[in-house]
Amino acid sequence: MFSTVSAQVPTPTYIALMAQLRRGGRQQDLSSAITAAIVLWLAQQQNATAGVGTHGYQWKSLFLPEGTELRSWSYGEHNYARVEGDKIIHQGHAVSPNQFAHAFARTTRNAWEDLYIRRPGDKRFKLACLLRQEGEQEERELKQMEAAQAAGPATQTGAASPASPAAPSLLPLPDESIQLLAAALASALSQFAPPRNTDSGPRWDLPERRKFRYRLEDVAFE
Numbered sequence: 001m002f003s004t005v006s007a008q009v010p011t012p013t014y015i016a017l018m019a020q021l022r023r024g025g026r027q028q029d030l031s032s033a034i035t036a037a038i039v040l041w042l043a044q045q046q047n048a049t050a051g052v053g054t055h056g057y058q059w060k061s062l063f064l065p066e067g068t069e070l071r072s073w074s075y076g077e078h079n080y081a082r083v084e085g086d087k088i089i090h091q092g093h094a095v096s097p098n099q100f101a102h103a104f105a106r107t108t109r110n111a112w113e114d115l116y117i118r119r120p121g122d123k124r125f126k127l128a129c130l131l132r133q134e135g136e137q138e139e140r141e142l143k144q145m146e147a148a149q150a151a152g153p154a155t156q157t158g159a160a161s162p163a164s165p166a167a168p169s170l171l172p173l174p175d176e177s178i179q180l181l182a183a184a185l186a187s188a189l190s191q192f193a194p195p196r197n198t199d200s201g202p203r204w205d206l207p208e209r210r211k212f213r214y215r216l217e218d219v220a221f222e
Helices: 012-025 030-051 097-101 128-158 174-191 217-220
Strands: 056-059 062-065 069-074 077-084 089-090 093-095 115-116
Touching: 012 030, 012 089, 030 128, 062 128, 069 097, 089 097, 115 128
Parallel strands: none
Antiparallel strands: 056 062, 069 077, 069 115, 077 089, 089 093
């Protein structure tokens, strides 16, 4: 079960959306229409990031569209490469991210943690591993939203189905019922209890000669 949040929509946009729903002739819930629009927009953004219909370099799960700049830092200066077409070009040669990261380095480097990326539209460079994590998180959220949309009607239908068994109600019992249950429980337990020994022991028939009862601590201080 997913929670919901509220968002502010400009009044002209809200009026245009209501008018479009009326023109469509379908009784569609406003929240469902807004959610469907967001899901469609996310899918379009996902396709753009994945490189559908555009040139760029696919770096495992991270897509670098054409025009993306790559930057590395070696010995006090920055080195730059650029995505042109479907290749990463550095000093006129096509290279891989790993080759570009090692171009000026004398030690082993991890390209994901060494290269900074700035795609077209980005305001600043960002570490490659952070971009990869953001893309994976967006993909998981999109799949969860699509699954929630698909499971929504089925959940509502199942809740309204008369065949669904009702949960048993727990109501307090009256006092008479409680007494009857207690008596029945005591009778059942008595069947398993050992019989009480009522035989008199030896010299139990002698008269009681003790007239006073003393405590051990009283005797100690007399």
